Amino acid sequence: MGRSPCCEKNSVKKGPWTSEEDMKLIQYIQEHGACNWRSLPKNAGLQRCGKSCRLRWTNYLRPGIKRGRFSFEEEETIIQLHSVLGNKWSAIAARLPGRTDNEIKNYWNTHIRKRLLRNGIDPVTHAPRLDLLDLSSLLNLPQINLSHLLRLQTLLNPEALRLAASLQENPELLLTKLQENQLFNAQLQNQTPVFQTDQFQNTFDPQTPLCNPSTDVPVTTSVSNQSHLMQGNMGQFSMNTESLSGQTFQNNLTTTFESVPFIENFCFGASDQKQQDLSENISFQSLNSGSHSSKNFSFDSVLSTPLSSPTPLNSSSTYINGNTEDERESYCSSLLKFEIPESLDFDDFM
DNA sequence: AAACAGTGCAACCGCTCTGAC
DNA sequence: TGTCAGAGCGGTTGCACTGTT
Numbered sequence: 001m002g003r004s005p006c007c008e009k010n011s012v013k014k015g016p017w018t019s020e021e022d023m024k025l026i027q028y029i030q031e032h033g034a035c036n037w038r039s040l041p042k043n044a045g046l047q048r049c050g051k052s053c054r055l056r057w058t059n060y061l062r063p064g065i066k067r068g069r070f071s072f073e074e075e076e077t078i079i080q081l082h083s084v085l086g087n088k089w090s091a092i093a094a095r096l097p098g099r100t101d102n103e104i105k106n107y108w109n110t111h112i113r114k115r116l117l118r119n120g121i122d123p124v125t126h127a128p129r130l131d132l133l134d135l136s137s138l139l140n141l142p143q144i145n146l147s148h149l150l151r152l153q154t155l156l157n158p159e160a161l162r163l164a165a166s167l168q169e170n171p172e173l174l175l176t177k178l179q180e181n182q183l184f185n186a187q188l189q190n191q192t193p194v195f196q197t198d199q200f201q202n203t204f205d206p207q208t209p210l211c212n213p214s215t216d217v218p219v220t221t222s223v224s225n226q227s228h229l230m231q232g233n234m235g236q237f238s239m240n241t242e243s244l245s246g247q248t249f250q251n252n253l254t255t256t257f258e259s260v261p262f263i264e265n266f267c268f269g270a271s272d273q274k275q276q277d278l279s280e281n282i283s284f285q286s287l288n289s290g291s292h293s294s295k296n297f298s299f300d301s302v303l304s305t306p307l308s309s310p311t312p313l314n315s316s317s318t319y320i321n322g323n324t325e326d327e328r329e330s331y332c333s334s335l336l337k338f339e340i341p342e343s344l345d346f347d348d349f350m
Numbered sequence: 351a352a353a354c355a356g357t358g359c360a361a362c363c364g365c366t367c368t369g370a371c
Numbered sequence: 372t373g374t375c376a377g378a379g380c381g382g383t384t385g386c387a388c389t390g391t392t
Contacts, residue, residue: 014361016385036376051363052362055361055362058378090378106358106359
């Protein structure tokens with residue numbers, strides 16, 4: 001014996017609620033309270049399903065419901081709580097006064113989820129995902145658009161941006177330089193294999209996307225390796241922060257990709273010790289990094305989630321409190337913002 | 351200006367879980 | 372222990388709005 005339906009399907013009205021229906025529901029609940037949803041529609045004179053009445057009340061008519069855009073604080077809270085609670089929308093909503101689980105769920109699916117994906121962060125695990133990072137859009141730019149770069153620079157290593165620009169303008173020259181750099185590095189490290197010209201062309205063809213988001217299959221070997229590095233248990237890794245003149249393109253991309261975990265940490269807050277560690281390691285991204293330096297640190301500490309070390313909500317509230325979509329999109333990584341000189345010359349480093 | 355595609359959001363559906371009886 | 376109502380969730384739909392062609 002199954003459960004009796006909550007209402008007569010053929011006698012209930014569906015679709016958007018009218019103001020008249022809203023008034024009837026509000027008036028009834030104010031007089032009798034929000035109880036016995038099954039009998040409420042009939043008693044209130046509504047041709048609605050009890051469940052529909054309950055949802056309408058809890059999601060839109062209930063006093064204290066906050067409408068309008070989500071603030072940055074709310075958005076950050078949602079991301080933090082989601083990293084801990086998962087899709088427990090009601091639990092998340094309980095910590096966001098005036099917001100409903102349905103509203104948060106919709107906002108997550110339509111805004112936050114897409115934004116995390118664009119920033120190369122898995123919305124399920126909140127871990128950086130190289131295969132989600134849309135680097136192909138950068139390398140496929142028909143021409144270098146500075147405003148585009150200024151937006152992307154919050155996420156990417158400026159040195160890689162300059163490389164991408166040069167790759168667009170003069171792939172042949174870049175190839176030559178990279179081969180020179182490869183030889184230079186091989187001499188320095190006495191262990192780096194020299195790659196073949198055709199191999200490199202295949203790998204960094206500006207018309208070839210670095211990763212295929214639809215299949216999660218990285219196109220290039222080097223990116224694939226980094227993808228494995230970025231996902232899961234990464235353990236120790238070495239970061240080579242040589243200046244551009246003595247650095248292979250692959251190393252530069254490595255530096256770029258490995259900067260992504262910092263975003264996660266800044267997004268979700270970091271302990272004082274982690275912040276210190278980060279501040280030590282973030283200097284490698286300086287545009288003027290001219291010295292040869294190498295740092296080792298653990299990805300585990302960088303990627304640890306609030307699960308094991310709860311951090312106060314809104315702990316990283318130093319983002320710019322703007323209102324535009326672009327500002328929202330970049331706020332996570334705004335702490336990684338680097339200045340691009342107005343007189344930036346992409347040919348400088350060549 | 352019109353057609354079309356993309357996007358955001360309110361609302362719904364079907365199902366599961368939980369607690370009261 | 373079984374039934375029922377409420378609550379919660381993931382997924383989906385339909386419509387209005389906006390941007391693009």
